[in-house]
Amino acid sequence: MFESLTQRLSGTIQRLRGRGRLTEENIRESLREVRIALLEADVALPVVQALIERIKVRAVGQEVLKSLTPGQALIKVVRDELTAVMGAQASDLNLNVPAPAVVLMAGLQGAGKTTTVGKLAKHLKERRKKKVMVVSCDVYRPAAIAQLQTLAEQVGVLFHPSEPGQRPEAIARAAIEAARKQFVDVLLVDTAGRLAIDEAMMAEIQALHAAIDPVETLFVVDAMTGQDAANTAKAFAEALPLTGVVLTKTDGDARGGAALSVRYITGRPIKFIGVGEKPDGLDVFHPDRIASRILDMGDVLSLVEQVERDVDKEKAAKLAEKVAKGRKFDLNDMRDQLEQMQNLGGLAGLMDKLPGIGQVPEHLKNQITGKEVPRMIAIINSMTKKERRHPAVLNGSRRARIARGSGTTPADVNRLLKQFQQMEKMMSKLSGGGLKGLMRGMKGMMGGRGPGRFPFR
Known part of the structure; x- marks a missing residue:
């Protein structure tokens, strides 16, 4: 998300950073570029006008012109106003009510409502430690009920059954009664969608809302629809x-206009953003972190939280102990590290949160397809146990066999082994306690592929 906006704004920011002094004229010039970038990102026109006006009022005043580092000050103003227009701070679900807390999900057909119910159930169960039940009131699409039941089984939450012949209000009331009996903390209610807004749809969901009086009513919308969202x-x-x-579907939206428009147009906070189809692809929406990502400052805090949450701490501790004792780092260890990276979303998922990624040339970013890490794991899996423990035995014929077994080329196998050797050197530096040596090793690893080269293009 935000790739095109980040690319446009990062060029403006780079020019501002070098300015020792800003004048009203070059502030106006910069804001014109920001305005064009926002409009191209499909941000709603009223939002663009309000945002530019707020930035201009702060920028042309004393705040920027008398700053010791005016370029940086203007960037901070833009960041603050982007954050403000998206809601200033993360808005959590209000679950501080007598159980069960009922959450009603609304939205058009195809927006990803049912999938989001499954993702939210997993989020509440794992991160908020809640006992969760889900129920489908979509009596028009029998597949929706079966889909939600499958998702509930996948994420390990309770499912209340329903039938296409039932009335939505009756289903919801029965689910609330069942949730009380089973001491459920949160009940998520999925509803029917339509291809477009119509009176019948609105009347039905209004009646359902009146019948169950939910503590949270969340609107699920496809980010790829831009201003329509x-x-x-x-x-x-x-x-x-x-x-x-x-x-x-924020991973499919390169513009990000919806994220910048929804809060301003509706007055309602964005609480979550969904990425991909997997059950764990739901993140809390942090406006300040999103603003940093738009301005190519990265989102290191979210990356740290993701590492804390998704990395297998037991495996990490075992590797640390192995390295500390000076035992040899082998290809089994490398495979473990690659699998951990894949759990974090692979190279593409990590890149999105790194500062300065907007400055990387587009042709290099396009080389990151998401297949790099799985391919490297496949190469290691094609080796024998002996080869993984003792890579020195890997002669030409063995490498050719491994390439055939993993569906890659001998050159791919050679590249992986070169990266392994660099990692092995880093680990040996670490076991010796030499921080300077480790940093040199990392520098060598980054430069070892030559300028502008990614592994497994």
């Missing part, structure tokens, strides 16, 4: 007392 959210906000928005 904000307009659709506004229509729902006028019909229902929405408490928040969930943006889905």
